[in-house]
Amino acid sequence: QVQLAESGGGLVQAGGSLRLSCVASGRTFSKYAMGWFRQAPGKERDFVAAISWSGGSTDYADSLKGRFTISRDNAKNTVYLQMNSLKPEDTAVYYCATSRSWSPTQYSEEYDYWGQGTQVTVSS
Numbered sequence: 001q002v003q004l005a006e007s008g009g010g011l012v013q014a015g016g017s018l019r020l021s022c023v024a025s026g027r028t029f030s031k032y033a034m035g036w037f038r039q040a041p042g043k044e045r046d047f048v049a050a051i052s053w054s055g056g057s058t059d060y061a062d063s064l065k066g067r068f069t070i071s072r073d074n075a076k077n078t079v080y081l082q083m084n085s086l087k088p089e090d091t092a093v094y095y096c097a098t099s100r101s102w103s104p105t106q107y108s109e110e111y112d113y114w115g116q117g118t119q120v121t122v123s124s
Contacts, residue, residue, distance in 0.1 A: 002026040002113040004096050009118030012086055016122070020081040022096030022115055030054075030074040033099035035111055036081045038092035038120075048094070049081060050104030059104040086122045093117040 008020040022034070035050035049070035050059045058070055069082040079096055097111035105111075 002098060004098065004113060004115035006094065006096050006115045006118040009094060009120045011121045011123065014087055014122055014124050016086050017082070017084045018086065018120060020083070020094055020096075020118060020120075022079045022081075024077045024079070024096075024098060027098060027113070029077040029098075031102065033102055033104045034070075034072060034079040035097050035099060035104065035106075036070060036079075036094060037097060037108060038090075038094045039117075040089075040092040043092075045095070045108060047106040047108070050099070050106065051079065052104050053102040057104055059106060061106070083120070086120075088122045088124045091120060091122050093119050 003025045006022045033052050036048040037045050038048050039045040047061050051070045051072050055072045067085045072079040095117045096115045098113045099111050
C-alpha cells in the first residue's frame with residue numbers, strides 16, 4: 001500500500017519561506033514522478049510543481065516560477081517543495097502525489113496516490 005506523508009506546513013508572514021516535505025512508502029519511489037498540488041478554501045485543486053523520477057526534469061505552474069522549487073532525494077524517498085517570498089494568496093492545503101509515469105505532468109488525473117495534505121497559511 002502506497003502512503004504519502006506531508007509535513008512542514010504552518011503559519012508564516014508574507015515574504016517568509018517554508019519547506020514542505022513528503023515521504024513516500026509502499027512503492028519504488030525512484031521510478032515515478034512526483035507532484036505538489038494545492039487547494040485553497042472554496043477553490044479547485046491546482047497544480048504547483050512536478051519532478052521527474054530522476055529529478056532531472058521539473059515543471060511549475062507559471063505563476064509560481066521563481067518562487068517555488070521542487071526537489072527530491074530518492075535515497076530518502078522524499079520530495080520537497082521550497083517556497084520563498086510567500087504571499088497571502090499562497091494560503092492553501094498542499095498535497096503531494098505520486099504519478100503513474102516517470103515524467104512530470106500538471107494533470108492531476110495522471111497521479112494515482114495522494115497524501116493527506118499540510119496546511120500553509122500566509123498572513124499579511
